[in-house]
Amino acid sequence: MTVQFSVPGEGRADQIGIGMVCPFDMALDRELWRWMPDAVSLHFTRTGYLDRPVDVDMCRQLNDHEQIASAVRSLCAIRPVAFGYACASGSFVDGIGGAVALRDCMLAAGARRAVTTSEALLRALDLMSIGRIAVATPYTTDLTGLLCAFLAESGRTVVAQSGLGRDHDIWTIPYSVTRELIRAADHPDADAIFVSCTNLWTYEILAAMEAELGKPVLSANQVTAWATLVDAGVLAEGAPGQSLFARAA
Template identity: 50%
Template sequence: MIGQVGIGIVCPYDFALDRELWRWTPPQANLLLTRLPYAPLAVTLEMVRLVGEPDQLLPATQQLLAPRPAVLAYACTSGSFIRGLDGEKALCAAMIEAGAPVAVTTSGALLDAITALGVERVAIATPYQTAITQGLADFLSEAGRTVVGGSELGLTSGIESVPYDVTADLVRRADEPSAEAIVVSCTNLGTYDLIAPLEQELGKPIISANQATMWSALRLAGLPVIGPGQRLLAV
């Protein structure tokens, strides 16, 4: 369709949920995806630190510039929180340096979503091992949010294949009465069809990694986000 707005998405090399990102995308937007160079690593701190290096984003960003995207997003939660707030800012700066007109990361988008919802106390649900889950808790705490509970799956591979019922149980286990919202980490963990039903069940916002990424990127491009019943998209 002529006149579509390009949304550039840089993904980790193991990202497998392209179709999920498209589900939040309106007809007037066109997703332009690329991936970081492959590395034979499990989802461990070593891998997370690798995909969190700003230099990794320079060539990937440049691959997306020719179609002139309106915004670029780095769709990786752990890689964008593992070095804290300064590390997240460095990733955005690397994309801008490489030529991105506007840049956002998944972890930055999660913070923006938490702010937009007026939330201070959160629970976290992750597919990771404890060391990486702690990195998310530290990142949110550094940003002034209080992490009041959490759950994890302890996976180092196969995150993209986790079935919805397992993810739903993960979110329920993370919930605490004092949590004002639940943050669901990892862009390789499918959540689209779970968000609205779990929000109704638990009575609070569910903010997932892919949801926040697309919400932030599309808003920066001046476009709507498609996600019926999802609380974040109403703010």
């Protein structure tokens, strides 16, 4: 599956830099890279290590504004044109206000533009006029509930949900399990399905799942990549089966 892009400034030799602030346990840098054209370089930085399971308390600790500001400042010398906070749970755990506060923290630390994964999701849903959604997550029940509350706060209706109850090593979940998770979340009333967690592999299966289920299937890394590319001025020309990128053209 190939994503095609046009990049502003035909013939330019310089790179377009995007900064990615990630949780300490992010293992899927490569997945975010796969949505990037050659002219874009991703610059990753991480928050400090936490020795605890992936639960509500841990996700709230990921929101330490001092650490996030420090992570942004660590990349400012190379002047990324946009920043992403690549963590779904860390940006929805405290509601829309929490996501906005994270973005404002990044801007105050020197980011020219900034977006969190959860804000990127809302922007994607706005673009696609999606009001009724199903969610598929690897999370514990409590975390999945907070995602549903975040979406409800934004004015969406969550019509179905499925979860794996995992609180560790999410990056080891195979595509076969994620496919079944998405199928379990699907509902006739859902306009789209959102697959949460930037540490869950999704790139290879999104197009096939959209074709199978007949509706958009969005993922955390997909919306993060898309929103940061939009903020950086890189225009997606579409990808077969990936309706978010196709509609962003």
